[in-house]
Amino acid sequence: MAVTQGYPKWLLNCKEDITKSKEWSIFLQELHDAIQQQLTESHVQYFTDLSEPEKELFMQRATKAIEGGSVSKNVAGKVTNLLDQHLNNDVAKQLLEDYPVDTKSDLIIEGAEEGALSLLKKWPEFKSKLHICLNQPLPLTIRQLAWRLYLSNAKLRKRYVDLMKSDPRSAISPYDVDISQKCEQLLLSEATFSDLKGSVGAFYAMKAVLSYNHAIQRTKTRVRDMDFMLVVPFVEVAAPNFSRQEPAPGRVVAMLVEEFLTFNETKPGFITDSGSQVDNEEMAAFASKVLTILEKLYPEVTRTIGRAYVPDKEKIVATEKGSQAVLLDGLTMSIRSVIRAVFVGYLKMDVLLYVWDQYIIGMDVPGFGTEWLAVAMATLLGLLQDKLKECNSPSELDSVITQESPKLTIPQFQYEVKRHHYRELYAMLTKDQKAAMPVLDPTQAAHPPWRHWYNDVIPPYTKPQDRRKAREEREAERERLLQQQKEATDLRHDLEERERREEEEEYTRAAAAERFRVEQERLLLEEQLYQERRLREDNERKAQEEIELLRREVDILKRTSKPIKSPTPSVNSNMSYMSRVLLPPPPTPASHYSGTNGLPPILESPGRTPSRTHTPQQQTENVVLHFLSKVRKTLDNIAHGEGSERETLERETDKFIDQNIADIKRAEAQVMGHRLQPGEFDSMPYEKQQEISDQMMILIQKWREERRAAELRQSRQSL
Numbered sequence: 001m002a003v004t005q006g007y008p009k010w011l012l013n014c015k016e017d018i019t020k021s022k023e024w025s026i027f028l029q030e031l032h033d034a035i036q037q038q039l040t041e042s043h044v045q046y047f048t049d050l051s052e053p054e055k056e057l058f059m060q061r062a063t064k065a066i067e068g069g070s071v072s073k074n075v076a077g078k079v080t081n082l083l084d085q086h087l088n089n090d091v092a093k094q095l096l097e098d099y100p101v102d103t104k105s106d107l108i109i110e111g112a113e114e115g116a117l118s119l120l121k122k123w124p125e126f127k128s129k130l131h132i133c134l135n136q137p138l139p140l141t142i143r144q145l146a147w148r149l150y151l152s153n154a155k156l157r158k159r160y161v162d163l164m165k166s167d168p169r170s171a172i173s174p175y176d177v178d179i180s181q182k183c184e185q186l187l188l189s190e191a192t193f194s195d196l197k198g199s200v201g202a203f204y205a206m207k208a209v210l211s212y213n214h215a216i217q218r219t220k221t222r223v224r225d226m227d228f229m230l231v232v233p234f235v236e237v238a239a240p241n242f243s244r245q246e247p248a249p250g251r252v253v254a255m256l257v258e259e260f261l262t263f264n265e266t267k268p269g270f271i272t273d274s275g276s277q278v279d280n281e282e283m284a285a286f287a288s289k290v291l292t293i294l295e296k297l298y299p300e301v302t303r304t305i306g307r308a309y310v311p312d313k314e315k316i317v318a319t320e321k322g323s324q325a326v327l328l329d330g331l332t333m334s335i336r337s338v339i340r341a342v343f344v345g346y347l348k349m350d351v352l353l354y355v356w357d358q359y360i361i362g363m364d365v366p367g368f369g370t371e372w373l374a375v376a377m378a379t380l381l382g383l384l385q386d387k388l389k390e391c392n393s394p395s396e397l398d399s400v401i402t403q404e405s406p407k408l409t410i411p412q413f414q415y416e417v418k419r420h421h422y423r424e425l426y427a428m429l430t431k432d433q434k435a436a437m438p439v440l441d442p443t444q445a446a447h448p449p450w451r452h453w454y455n456d457v458i459p460p461y462t463k464p465q466d467r468r469k470a471r472e473e474r475e476a477e478r479e480r481l482l483q484q485q486k487e488a489t490d491l492r493h494d495l496e497e498r499e500r501r502e503e504e505e506e507y508t509r510a511a512a513a514e515r516f517r518v519e520q521e522r523l524l525l526e527e528q529l530y531q532e533r534r535l536r537e538d539n540e541r542k543a544q545e546e547i548e549l550l551r552r553e554v555d556i557l558k559r560t561s562k563p564i565k566s567p568t569p570s571v572n573s574n575m576s577y578m579s580r581v582l583l584p585p586p587p588t589p590a591s592h593y594s595g596t597n598g599l600p601p602i603l604e605s606p607g608r609t610p611s612r613t614h615t616p617q618q619q620t621e622n623v624v625l626h627f628l629s630k631v632r633k634t635l636d637n638i639a640h641g642e643g644s645e646r647e648t649l650e651r652e653t654d655k656f657i658d659q660n661i662a663d664i665k666r667a668e669a670q671v672m673g674h675r676l677q678p679g680e681f682d683s684m685p686y687e688k689q690q691e692i693s694d695q696m697m698i699l700i701q702k703w704r705e706e707r708r709a710a711e712l713r714q715s716r717q718s719l
Contacts (some may be wrong), residue, residue, distance in 0.1 A: 007118045008111060010090035014082045021082075027066075027075040034062035049471055051478070087111050117145055124149050130361045131429040135417050137354040137410055138361075144237055150363045151259040160212065160257045164250070173214040175222055176207070183207045186228055192345055192352070192406055193232060201242035206235050208253045209260050226273075229344040233356050234259050236349060266363065268370055273340050286339065286374060287332040293378035294331075297420055301381045304388045305330050308397050334397050335377055338405075343376070346405040354410050361429075368428055375425070379416045383408055514712075536638060543631045550627060554620045663703055667696035 018024055038058050039047060050058065066072050091107045094100055100107060120126060127149045130142075138146060163171050173179060183206045187196050196202040209231050214223050234256050242248035248256075269282035294301050306323065309330030338346050343355055355376050362368035380401075381388070387404050391397045417425070641649050668676050671692055681689060 006121065008090070008114050010086040010111065011115045011118065014086040017082050017086070018079055021075075021078055023071075023075045023078040027071050030066050030069070030071045031062050034065045035059070038062060043467055049474070051474070087115075113139060113142060117141055120145055120149065124152075127361075128364060131426070133361060134358060134426055134429060135414055135422055136357075137350065138357045140237075140240065143353065143357060144240075146357070147234075147237055147259060147360055148255065150360050151262040153258055153262045153265075156261045157254055157258040160254055164254075171212045171215055173211040173223070175214065176211045179210050179214070179223055180207050182223075182228055183210070186232075190345055192348055195349055196232070196236060196239065199239070199244040200246060201244055201248045202235050202239060205238065205242065205248035205253055205256055206231055208248070209234070209256050212257055213261065213264070226340050229341040230263070231256075231260055232344055233353060234263075236353065268373075270339060270370075271342060273336065283332060283336070284328070286370060287328055287335065289370070289374035290335060290378045290381075291328055291331050293374065294381060298378065298382035298385050300389055301385045302327060302331075304385070304391060305334060305397070308391055308394055309333070330394070333394060334401070335381075337398075338380075338401065339373065339377060342373070343380075343405075346380075346402065347408065348406050351408060351410050351413065354413065365429055365431075368425070371428065372425065375417065375421045376413070379413055380405060380408065382416065383412055536635075539634065539638065543634075547624075547627070547631075550624060554624070557620065558617075659707075660700075663700045664696065666703075667699045670699060671695045 035047065035058055038061060039045070044050065047055065047058070087108060090111060091104055094107055095104060102110070120129075127146065130138075130146055133142075160171070180203075183203055187193055187199070187203060187206070206228075210223055210227055213227065238248075238252055238256055241252045268286070269276075269279035270286040273279050273283060291302065306327045309326060342359075343352055347355065358372050358376075359369050362372055384400060384404050387400045388397060391400055640646050665675065668674075681692070684692070
């Protein structure tokens with residue numbers, strides 16, 4: 001459905017047609033006449049002389065004055081017809097052009113829901129219009145907005161956000177590990193939380209809210225068990241705003257903190273149940289309300305509770321209490337754990353959110369929350385009366401409530417509430433809306449004019465100069481207030497500017513220190529590189545000198561070598577210097593003699609054919625090759641290290657390669673929106689390939705710099 005500036009297109013078209021209609025023009029003229037009449041009665045010459053609250057009051061009175069007349073009915077009918085026409089036209093257009101899967105009824109409901117949400121976001125003060133949803137489970141989008149509107153507290157949210165910016169560690173409870181373990185265990189073990197099981201985002205959001213709530217309390221006791229239960233509905237409603245595989249974003253956690261803390265500040269004492277006298281009195285009053293409903297609608301439940309907690313009449317006399325008091329005590333013990341958790345863990349998640357929806361939309365009506373929870377508690381026990389009547393002890397009552405409550409459904413609650421309680425609850429919600437306002441136009445009044453003000457003192461007559469003086473005083477006061485506001489705004493801007501400059505200076509100093517440190521590291525690395533380069537050059541020079549020396553020796557040996565005269569020369573024969581020094585010839589029978597030096601004779605191996613003797617040139621080449629291999633191995637060790645150093649270098653190289661591959665895949669997903677298929681990149685034009693490559697390289701370089709900065713910060717912290 002098309003949306004323009006936060007509003008559906010059909011709603012904007014409807015507004016345009018309404019403002020152009022004849023009925024709207026007549027309505028505006030009537031409203032203007034009613035306001036003018038108030039100005040005359042109030043001795044005010046111009047509407048602009050009024051302050052903003054006075055203008056709003058005059059508008060409300062004028063609207064109420066013409067509300068019951070034919071003009072108001074005509075414009076209301078025109079609005080209704082145009083809304084119906086434009087919404088149906090938009091849905092018909094979708095059915096013709098978009099071919100949606102949903103039915104026409106679903107599309108109409110979706111469009112109306114979208115329009116209502118856009119209007120509520122624009123004018124949150126009309127949240128009381130949600131009272132019409134009494135006894136109905138709210139759709140997800142309306143539920144999220146309704147909870148946000150009724151549980152809004154900018155002060156609590158700002159306090160959390162500022163603390164996270166200035167000192168995040170102070171927002172973490174000393175028992176954070178214990179809170180994490182309990183959250184994880186609760187999400188895994190509680191059957192009614194199956195939607196949140198395995199969700200990383202839900203776990204981190206739940207832990208963060210509870211840890212912050214406990215940290216700001218500055219108490220040495222651990223987190224109350226009931227707090228773990230009460231935070232679950234807020235996490236469930238916010239679940240579509242975060243991923244199941246990653247921690248919840250900071251803005252979602254801030255919203256949950258705001259809602260949870262606002263709920264804690266406004267919840268009745270029987271939910272807090274801290275053990276104080278005030279909370280005990282509220283619990284007793286709440287149990288009395290529930291008992292009254294049970295005795296009227298579900299007497300079988302009261303008899304069952306009385307039988308379980310008062311087994312015989314003698315016990316009643318012995319305790320010196322009436323049966324009614326004992327019954328009230330028994331009922332209090334039975335419902336205490338349920339109402340402290342506000343049904344969390346006792347009802348399925350959809351039924352639980354239905355109960356919480358009714359409580360939330362009635363938070364602006366004093367006493368409605370207590371009344372609704374009493375109705376919900378009595379209805380739950382009434383729906384379980386067939387199961388409860390078999391119980392004969394308090395433990396059996398608790399067991400049945402725990403096991404059977406999750407089987408209840410929303411239609412069961414809706415039927416009982418509609419049948420017995422809807423009229424009283426709705427009247428309680430709309431009581432303030434039906435309060436009569438003073439009507440100024442006698443022709444439009446349903447009752448005699450000033451019916452509710454006949455005891456008021458009639459204001460004295462004032463002269464024109466007195467009214468002028470009063471108007472001038474109001475103008476002077478208004479100017480003074482505006483000047484004060486301007487000065488306060490200027491002061492706030494100056495403070496913000498000063499803070500901004502201080503932040504910039506701090507950032508500049510930190511950046512300069514970081515640049516100096518990086519420069520020192522760069523100089524150190526350059527010095528190390530220079531030393532390593534010098535060492536490598538020295539090694540290469542030495543190796544080159546040795547190679548040159550060997551080459552000269554080889555040349556000398558080639559020039560001094562002579563041919564071998566005998567195939568089996570002896571030790572005293574005239575064979576070449578190379579043959580004597582490098583490799584002796586294979587033994588022969590002529591070798592068996594005793595030399596003058598006392599050397600043992602070389603024995604003959606008659607059973608083996610003598611091996612071939614290498615030529616002097618081959619021997620020289622072998623020596624040179626052996627030396628070059630040693631040089632190559634030495635250079636390889638210098639470049640790649642040895643032992644653990646080589647393993648560390650290879651491990652870091654593999655890690656860099658894996659990280660580079662991961663960055664390439666991530667960059668493909670961000671730039672292209674999907675992973676590239678084989679051959680897809682090659683099939684693109686050269687300009688497109690170049691553009692994609694540039695964008696990917698920018699992202700990869702950015703991620704590398706971020707990782708390098710994180711590693712540097714971590715190394716500084718470790719130091």
